[in-house]
Amino acid sequence: MHARSWSLRVATPDDAAQVSALLDRSYGTIWVGHYDPDLIATVRPFVTRANPKLLASGTYFVAEAPGGLAVGCGGWTHEAPGTAALEDGVAHIRHFATDPDWLRLGIAAAMLRRCMAEAKASGAVTLFADSALGAEGFYGAFGFEVQGPTAPLINGHALPGVLMRVAL
Numbered sequence: 668m669h670a671r672s673w674s675l676r677v678a679t680p681d682d683a684a685q686v687s688a689l690l691d692r693s694y695g696t697i698w699v700g701h702y703d704p705d706l707i708a709t710v711r712p713f714v715t716r717a718n719p720k721l722l723a724s725g726t727y728f729v730a731e732a733p734g735g736l737a738v739g740c741g742g743w744t745h746e747a748p749g750t751a752a753l754e755d756g757v758a759h760i761r762h763f764a765t766d767p768d769w770l771r772l773g774i775a776a777a778m779l780r781r782c783m784a785e786a787k788a789s790g791a792v793t794l795f796a797d798s799a800l801g802a803e804g805f806y807g808a809f810g811f812e813v814q815g816p817t818a819p820l821i822n823g824h825a826l827p828g829v830l831m832r833v834a835l
C-alpha cells in the first residue's frame with residue numbers, strides 16, 4: 668500500500684531514467700483501450716523516452732512520492748512539440764503522465780495548474796495541449812477545448828490524438 672502523499676519539484680537531467688520508467692508505466696497501461704495494441708507496441712519505445720531538453724528546461728516537473736519514486740511528470744514550453752517553432756503569446760503542454768497506481772489523486776491537476784500559471788506569467792495568452800486519446804476529459808476539466816484531431820508521426824507511424832486549447 669502506498670503512502671498517498673507526494674510533492675512537486677522541478678525536474679533535472681538526473682531524472683531521465685525515472686521519468687522514462689514512469690512514462691512507460693503510464694502509457695503502457697493507460698493507453699490500452701484507447702489505442703490499437705500493435706500501435707502501442709510500435710511507438711512505445713519512442714514516446715516513453717524522457718526528453719533531455721524538457722528535463723533541463725526548468726519548466727518540467729516531477730511529482731515524487733516518499734522514498735523518491737516519480738509518480739507524475741509534465742511541463743510546458745514556449746517551443747511547440749516536434750517542430751520547436753515559437754509563436755508570440757503561445758505556450759504548449761509537454762509530456763504529461765501519472766503513474767497508473769496513482770491516478771485521480773490530483774497529481775496531474777497540480778502540475779497543470781502550475782504550468783498554466785507559469786505560462787501566463789511568462790506572457791502566454793494561449794496554451795495548447797496535444798492530448799492523447801483518453802486524456803481529453805482531463806484537459807477539458809481545466810477549460811481546454813477541442814480544436815481537432817492530430818496524428819504526429821512517431822518513427823513513421825501516425826499516433827492519433829486531439830489538439831486542445833485554452834485561453835490563459
Ligand SMILES: CC(C)(COP(=O)(O)OP(=O)(O)OC[C@H]1O[C@@H](n2cnc3c(N)ncnc32)[C@H](O)[C@@H]1OP(=O)(O)O)[C@@H](O)C(=O)NCCC(=O)NCCS
Pocket residue numbers: 693694697698762763764765766769770771772773774775776777797798799800801802803804805806808
Ligand atoms: C491524463 C492523466 C495525466 C491524468 O492524471 P491524474 O493525475 O489521474 O489526473 P488528476 O487526478 O489530477 O485529475 C484531475 C481532474 O481531471 C479530470 N480527469 C482526470 N482524468 C480523467 C479521465 N481519464 N477522464 C475524464 N476526466 C479526467 C477529472 O475532472 C479530475 O478530477 P476528479 O478526479 O476530482 O474527478 C493520466 O490519466 C495519464 O497519465 N494518462 C496517460 C498518459 C496520457 O495520456 N497523458 C497525456 C498525454 S497528452
